[in-house]
Amino acid sequence: MNLADSDHKHANYDPAQIEAKWQKVWEEQQAFNAVDNDPSRPKYYMLEMLPYPSGTMHMGHMRNYTIGDAVARYKRTRGFNVLHPMGWDAFGLPAENAAIKNGTHPREWTQGNIAEFRHVMRRFGFSYDWRREISTCEPEYYRWNQWLFLRMFEKGIAFRKKSKVNWCPECATVLANEQVIDGYCWRHETTLVEVRELEQWFFRITQYSDELLADMKQLEDGWPERVLAMQRNWIGKSQGARVKFGVVQMDGVAVEVFTTRIDTIYGASALLISAGHPKLDELLTGVPGQGALNAQLKTMRQKSVRAADIALAEKEGFFTGRFAVNPFSGGHVPIWVANFVLAEYGTGAVMCVPAHDERDYEFAEKYHLPVKIVVQPKTGVPLRVDRMSEAFTEYGRVVDSGPYDGLTTEQAQEKMTADAKLKGFGAGETTYRLKDWGVSRQRYWGTPIPIVYCEKDGIVAVPDDQLPVRLPENVTLTGQGQSPLAGSPEFVNTTCPKCGGPARRETDTMDTFVDSSWYFYRYTDPHNSSAPFDKEKVRYWFPIDQYVGGITHAILHLLYSRFFCKVMRDIGLVNHNEPISRLFTQGMVQKGGVAMSKSRGNVVGAIEMADKYGCDTGRLYTLFAAPPEKDLEWSEEAIEGSARFLNKMYRLVSKHAERLRGIQTDLTQQTDLTSATAKEKLLVRKVHQTLKRITNDFEVRWHFNTSVSLLMTLANEIHAQEPLDVELSPMILKRVLEALVLMLSPMAPHIAEELWQMLGHQTSLAREKWPQYREDLAREEQFEVIIQINGRLRGKILVEDDLSEDETLNRALTDPRIAVLIAGKQVTKTVVVSRKLVNIVLR
């Protein structure tokens, strides 16, 4: 054993011991409790997306919480009353699947997973207010799902209708859209999902389409552009018009088309309808060759429904034998069935204008339909049919369009839409891609829909005082047949709240996205048993100041949450329009270039990592390895660097802590450095320069990778000034080390607490203030000015802070090295940037 050096008397950095110690202290002190309605401090609501507890937690999960925790801790040091809660998205199909496979009850399975997740989060020391923990599968929570459902039912937002759903014949149940992968079942990769018609519950999100779109303006500063773009795309607003085309020799029959380019209607050379159009059979009746046409139709309908296939499929169609009447020109155009016309969008029929639509152009080329130009570009060479090689889809000036000739596209659209309405064959219309949200699920592990069906009274809401409608515990789960709840007579059979007669309960449960659409409100008042939350508490804490989560939820969860907020506002529960001010989407953690996942077998377990290196090292590495928005490649080699740094921190502080322990310091007090040594000035300066930049990283840039590197640099600089007991007063050294520890604390909180205590502090760092930045202490006394000749680096000089530009130039020109280089040449220009650079331009 040779440990006779000076470090021997200090124990080595032992993360396991330190981390357990401080987690216990924080818990005893309830250090991270958020205070409702604290008038003395500004509030800050820091939220990370709640996890679905399943399987083991790996480092891919932890990144989200590490980022959120660093910011939450930082904000506390800045004097904010921080609400930083955590909970569990605990309903969902995997629990049911596990139950079918292993015979465990979904509740048991879920609670086991929650216990595991909670354990890992505590092991990482995240600064949550655990008093506010919620779990969406508990009746205390889902009761309010039901309550909200009833309010929406009363307002007509929740409604029932027959609709097409995804049905997997293998599972014998309905699937959510996200469980359909390219037309196949996610559990049975070779089973095509069928479309069936079923009575289902829906939320009328389309009622808010325009508002959801318009309010994105408010989010432009705080949300990533790509998330907004994805939502905009998803809502898919499109302004146009419906126009009725009559059918020749079929009095009273008309086919309606939807178009955004009514101004091109004089260029229509056909009317195209989808193979699924409801009027198609009627149209085909009685035309010559009907049998052959029906056969073609059948073939077309049987073609794959996979979205990817449809997009790539060649355009195909056939003539129906019928003609339509263009209501503007009176001209007759053939009616074709075309495979690229979508039945579900618009009216399921379009006009074919080859000259001004790419798809129509392609179709017309293949089937030799006429091309007629009716819009000319406003400037440049006029179009000619015989020189056209592609459609002209831009706006321009209308030609060959009867009374509308000469109008601009915009004018023609307005006038033609108005005329169509006047003459009764059309009207302006706005369509959306967004559809109403189907929330019924034929599953067990979800919130029961609080509705009763009575022979006499029909659809009856369960009264509020009978909530929650509890999930029965004894249910057989087979994964087959209809909703599992239907197999539970004691659940199904009930009495009608209105007439008292026999009635049946709704046996579908709610989509689990309902649970997560408003959970963040519940955190403000998690134990309220008379309302989903207290309005005043929500008024105090909302909106969420910062939300952090994965990009995978860019549309569904975040759009539904925005929708719920607006519904809740209209119900009178909240008084804001948008629930989330700022959104941050962190990148994924990868191993071997792909996202960590159990199925890939490339996970780094969070507990294993913490046991090996300590959670502080894991947190630090997670922040250091990449800026938070980028994907992060987990490297077992690179993490050693973060471990080494924390070891270095521990050695650096523990080496000097003993003699500094009794020294009094105050980081905010005035400092007079006029008589300080060069070493002291240098260290204080470095601290304040670092402080400025790290503060900016937290406040503005959100690039914690550079924060970590700045701390490493500062630690290196302090170490480089060894011996630290020479020409350095203990008080200044202590303050330097304290600042270093404080700046480390949001990122590696356990070791920071330990070092803080080592330096003689009795109280936890969790309540400590961020150091006060001082410009005067950060200021350099001398500056290195670079000298360029023709923009190329040729020398450097040291100058004092207050040196004038003229004098700086003079020094540069007389620098011996520079003087040689410019001797005999003509200086045509000089550029001086004070304290930075001199550029001498020679001819």
Add this chain to the structure above:
RNA sequence: GCGGAAGUGGCGGAAUUGGCAGACGCGCCAGCCUUAGGAGCUGGUGGCCGAAAGGCCGUAGGGGUUCGAGUCCCUUCUUCCGCACCA
């Protein structure tokens, strides 16, 4: 096709306002210490030329603006993500 993001050493990445490209870390090389090292310390590490001093080249490619460009403008290419025959 539309929309979004990005392209910098062997690797992760830095350069915040147009001003020393490659901070910090990994890896690698050399040395010290050590019975030993998955410990620690010191130094080096973009490419080319050179003994060195130093020089030249270099931020996906090309062009431009500027005293000066990774950064601004134009253009081409590549990669990733989302949407996708939405009329």
